[in-house]
Amino acid sequence: MTAFLDARSVPNATILTPDLAIVGGGPAGxxxxxxxxxxxxxxxxxxSGGTSFDPKTQALxxxxxxxxxxxxxxxxxxxxxxxxxxxxxxxxxxxDAIDFETRKGVPYTGxxxxxSDLEPYFPRAQELIEGGSWAYAKGAQGAPLxxxxxxxxxTWFQFSKTKDSPLPTHFGDRYxxxxxxxxxxTPMMQANVTAIRxxxxxxxxxxxxxxxxxxNSFMVKPRFVVLAAGAxxxxxxxxxxxxxxxxxxxxxxxxxxxxxxxxxxxRDVATMVVFDGKLDPIxxxxxxxxxxxxxxxxxxxxxxxxFMRAQGVAGSLTTVENGAPLDTLxxxxxxxxxxxxxxxxxxxxxxxxxxxxEMTPDPERxxxxxxxxxxxxMPRLKLHMTISDDDFAHFRLxxxxxxxxxxxxxxGMIRLSYDSRAQWLAAMDWGNHHMGTTRMSADPKSGVVDxxxxxxxxxxxxxxxxxxxTTYGSSNPTLNLVALTLKLGDHLKKVTA
Amino acid sequence: xxxxxxxxxxxxxLLALGAGVWRFGMKHYPDTPYDDLLDQVQxxxxxxxxxxxxxxxxxxxxxxxxxxxxxxxxxxxxxxxGRTVEISGWVVPKSVADYAALARLNRPL
Ligand SMILES: Cc1cc2nc3c(=O)[nH]c(=O)nc-3n(C[C@H](O)[C@H](O)[C@H](O)COP(=O)(O)OP(=O)(O)OC[C@H]3O[C@@H](n4cnc5c(N)ncnc54)[C@H](O)[C@@H]3O)c2cc1C
Numbered sequence: 001m002t003a004f005l006d007a008r009s010v011p012n013a014t015i016l017t018p019d020l021a022i023v024g025g026g027p028a029g030x031x032x033x034x035x036x037x038x039x040x041x042x043x044x045x046x047x048s049g050g051t052s053f054d055p056k057t058q059a060l061x062x063x064x065x066x067x068x069x070x071x072x073x074x075x076x077x078x079x080x081x082x083x084x085x086x087x088x089x090x091x092x093x094x095x096d097a098i099d100f101e102t103r104k105g106v107p108y109t110g111x112x113x114x115x116s117d118l119e120p121y122f123p124r125a126q127e128l129i130e131g132g133s134w135a136y137a138k139g140a141q142g143a144p145l146x147x148x149x150x151x152x153x154x155t156w157f158q159f160s161k162t163k164d165s166p167l168p169t170h171f172g173d174r175y176x177x178x179x180x181x182x183x184x185x186t187p188m189m190q191a192n193v194t195a196i197r198x199x200x201x202x203x204x205x206x207x208x209x210x211x212x213x214x215x216n217s218f219m220v221k222p223r224f225v226v227l228a229a230g231a232x233x234x235x236x237x238x239x240x241x242x243x244x245x246x247x248x249x250x251x252x253x254x255x256x257x258x259x260x261x262x263x264x265x266x267r268d269v270a271t272m273v274v275f276d277g278k279l280d281p282i283x284x285x286x287x288x289x290x291x292x293x294x295x296x297x298x299x300x301x302x303x304x305x306x307f308m309r310a311q312g313v314a315g316s317l318t319t320v321e322n323g324a325p326l327d328t329l330x331x332x333x334x335x336x337x338x339x340x341x342x343x344x345x346x347x348x349x350x351x352x353x354x355x356x357x358e359m360t361p362d363p364e365r366x367x368x369x370x371x372x373x374x375x376x377x378m379p380r381l382k383l384h385m386t387i388s389d390d391d392f393a394h395f396r397l398x399x400x401x402x403x404x405x406x407x408x409x410x411x412g413m414i415r416l417s418y419d420s421r422a423q424w425l426a427a428m429d430w431g432n433h434h435m436g437t438t439r440m441s442a443d444p445k446s447g448v449v450d451x452x453x454x455x456x457x458x459x460x461x462x463x464x465x466x467x468x469x470t471t472y473g474s475s476n477p478t479l480n481l482v483a484l485t486l487k488l489g490d491h492l493k494k495v496t497a
Numbered sequence: 498x499x500x501x502x503x504x505x506x507x508x509x510x511l512l513a514l515g516a517g518v519w520r521f522g523m524k525h526y527p528d529t530p531y532d533d534l535l536d537q538v539q540x541x542x543x544x545x546x547x548x549x550x551x552x553x554x555x556x557x558x559x560x561x562x563x564x565x566x567x568x569x570x571x572x573x574x575x576x577x578x579g580r581t582v583e584i585s586g587w588v589v590p591k592s593v594a595d596y597a598a599l600a601r602l603n604r605p606l
Pocket of ligand 1: 229465478
């Protein structure tokens with residue numbers, strides 16, 4: 001059993017020489033370390049925090065935000081072992097095949113890999129997130145909301161639930177023992193990587209600089225490096241390491257930090273009325289499945305690939321939330337419509353709808369370095385946040401289609417809540433699903449990493465996490481980023497052999 | 498029960514009221530020249546509340562509706578074919594909106 005090392009006890013100027021250094025002990029870093037535990041590689045897992053929250057370490061995450069109101073950079077993530085899974089919701093769903101496609105009329109879409117490249121890794125990723133048996137396609141037991149044929153249909157979330165607890169899996173707590181038990185993995189806490197130093201030709205990482213808040217610093221000279229510090233911090237580390245490549249590591253084409261994305265989660269986007277008042281609770285609650293309490297599912301409504309292609313709309317996952325009030329006009333709309341359709345609405349009920357939306361990729365939604373510095377002397381970040389009117393308009397089209405399908409099935413009807421940008425923005429929350437800042441591309445000019453998650457042109461530097469997502473889909477990222485990380489693990493086994 | 502639930506309860510009660518009218522007998526309204534059309538609308542008050550002001554005059558609108566299929570047939574066909582309109586965000590079949598507009602134009606003062 002290797003205990004966790006504490007970087008504060010590593011003497012200054014020490015040089016450590018593992019085969020592989022993993023920067024960051026969130027779900028990406030932990031999944032990768034465990035996947036390579038038996039590979040024969042000596043692995044140093046460098047984690048900035050300890051095993052619990054510490055305000056001084058968390059303060060290293062602070063930055064500035066401009067543009068559309070967004071979550072402060074030190075609020076939407078956690079800087080200690082397990083990373084943001086220490087406060088995640090556990091909502092999980094694989095990306096869809098269309099998410100990887102080049103979509104006509106939607107610029108900057110198209111990954112250099114397909115869903116089928118990830119599929120072999122989903123079973124293990126699902127085990128790691130403790131999402132229960134794979135039932136996304138089959139769905140849950142229960143009565144689906146009757147919808148006429150059309151562009152929107154019921155789809156499924158599953159939920160992470162850690163062993164013997166109602167909480168989602170906190171990767172740090174859950175896998176600490178496994179990390180300690182792996183003889184070739186050395187997890188090191190309080191170890192902040194502050195710079196990536198390249199060889200003079202810029203083609204290899206020579207060393208990482210590590211510092212602690214207690215004041216000591218040392219070096220790591222690994223054969224291979226994987227950055228797994230989360231989509232915001234990975235960009236910061238690359239941009240701030242600008243001695244050999246003046247614009248930052250891997251930033252020869254000015255792509256690092258661009259295309260930042262999240263899932264907008266506007267509240268109360270619509271009111272849905274069901275004429276007979278009957279809606280299976282699987283739509284409103286995360287529901288343990290009968291005889292299988294570890295399988296927790298909830299239904300949502302999403303646009304089909306055909307509708308997305310035909311209408312040019314992005315992905316979205318609409319959820320049914322709370323019982324909703326109906327004002328006089330709403331009541332009149334329901335009475336008049338139900339009567340015209342010949343349906344009894346005397347037991348009608350209304351619910352508010354929520355959603356997670358996909359954003360259109362935007363190079364101007366980006367992270368850059370600011371003039372401020374943190375306690376370790378690293379430049380802080382500035383996030384410029386944008387969201388386009390098209391994103392709202394597209395999602396509105398999807399909701400209107402859902403409304404049409406409800407009417408055509410004589411099931412119910414819908415009221416769309418917002419039709420101005422100001423209304424959408426006033427209702428806005430965010431998923432804290434940071435993505436896209438080191439996007440994957442076949443062509444180095446349009447991205448930062450290649451199909452194997454290697455930083456274009458730097459043979460021993462790789463990235464794990466949702467920063468490599470080329471586009472975002474509407475699914476929550478963690479299951480998918482863990483699957484991609486496991487794929488990277490397989491690739492590393494080959495290239496390090 | 499929070500404020501929201503109270504309001505939701507009120508909405509449900511209002512719905513029950515409208516539906517009750519529909520179930521237990523037609524209300525009586527003052528005569529209009531368009532009763533052949535408006536008799537297809539069981540709750541004219543609800544329809545008039547939903548109805549938006551329209552540029553069409555009552556005779557023009559009525560002529561158009563008389564030339565179309567009866568409301569019950571047309572509403573289902575509109576929904577199936579995606580002929581829907583939005584009234585303050587409510588997505589309704591076009592024919593429902595038309596009949597609601599006619600009810601509004603003929604709302605007793
Ligand atoms: C409130 C909230 C709710 C969420 N809910 C969901 C959900 O329901 N479903 C879902 O799929 N996702 C959810 N997410 C997102 C999810 O938590 C992230 O997708 C996931 O944690 C990202 O994993 P990661 O390993 O790439 O990065 P992180 O989890 O951010 O981990 C990065 C790790 O790197 C360490 N680190 C950072 N900088 C350095 C450095 N310089 N040197 C060394 N170590 C460093 C950090 O301390 C941290 O441990 C949620 C996030 C938040 C904030």
